[in-house]
Amino acid sequence: MPAPRVKICCISSPEEAELALACGASALGLVSAMPSGPGVIDEVLIAEITARVPPPVATFLLTSQTEADAIIDQQRRCGTSVVQLCDYVEPAVHVLLRRELPGIRLVQVIHVTGLESVELAREVEPRVDALLLDSGNTTLTVKELGGTGRTHDWATSRQIREAVNVPLFLAGGLSPTNVAEAVRAVEPFGLDICSGVRTDGKLDKVKLVALFSAVAAA
Numbered sequence: 001m002p003a004p005r006v007k008i009c010c011i012s013s014p015e016e017a018e019l020a021l022a023c024g025a026s027a028l029g030l031v032s033a034m035p036s037g038p039g040v041i042d043e044v045l046i047a048e049i050t051a052r053v054p055p056p057v058a059t060f061l062l063t064s065q066t067e068a069d070a071i072i073d074q075q076r077r078c079g080t081s082v083v084q085l086c087d088y089v090e091p092a093v094h095v096l097l098r099r100e101l102p103g104i105r106l107v108q109v110i111h112v113t114g115l116e117s118v119e120l121a122r123e124v125e126p127r128v129d130a131l132l133l134d135s136g137n138t139t140l141t142v143k144e145l146g147g148t149g150r151t152h153d154w155a156t157s158r159q160i161r162e163a164v165n166v167p168l169f170l171a172g173g174l175s176p177t178n179v180a181e182a183v184r185a186v187e188p189f190g191l192d193i194c195s196g197v198r199t200d201g202k203l204d205k206v207k208l209v210a211l212f213s214a215v216a217a218a
């Protein structure tokens, strides 16, 4: 199995973007308005960071929006190469996004709760470029759409990986200490990390280096 790609999420400045790329990140996550979570930044800053990222590096706009028009407008304001849909959207929304945002990759987040997540992943897979498995809770009054720092049941994530054909990113509570076990358990295409490489909210070079070493050794 090739080493998984690593996306570093919750990037909050051009300097954090540079640090993540220098340590080996293949992709950067930029979190727009969310009902909860530690990584939200302003869209003007998302556009500024995105404009400075060299072309081969994917920039993911994390959105909580569920209506096609709102997501399309947001992507056009921010200029990212990927839209990460953190909440459930209706199938017609995927279809409209494909039509109106040619060349922009769509990544649908599945919050892994149980076997129903396997069914949801199979249903969504044909309409998107990749799936991202996270540990949010969309049933709370204030939804959790990511950035929880919690792991979920990786056995279910493994089942999803075996049930779908699109690339799969694993997220949720990954850190230098558990990432190798996660890679062995799920064998994902990619990993997505926010809180596990931060100290007091700031991207931590020591944790980043430890994370990339652990991934390489897994």
Ligand SMILES: O=C(O)c1ccccc1N[C@@H]1O[C@H](COP(=O)(O)O)[C@@H](O)[C@H]1O
Residues within 6 Å of the ligand: 009, 010, 029, 031, 034, 036, 037, 038, 039, 040, 062, 086, 134, 144, 145, 146, 147, 148, 149, 150, 171, 172, 173, 174, 192, 193, 194, 195, 196
């Ligand atoms: O970080 C946030 O604020 C956030 C809010 C809402 C949706 C997604 C968010 N971040 C994403 O969540 C995953 C998992 O975070 P963690 O590693 O468990 O802290 C992260 O990779 C971001 O993609």
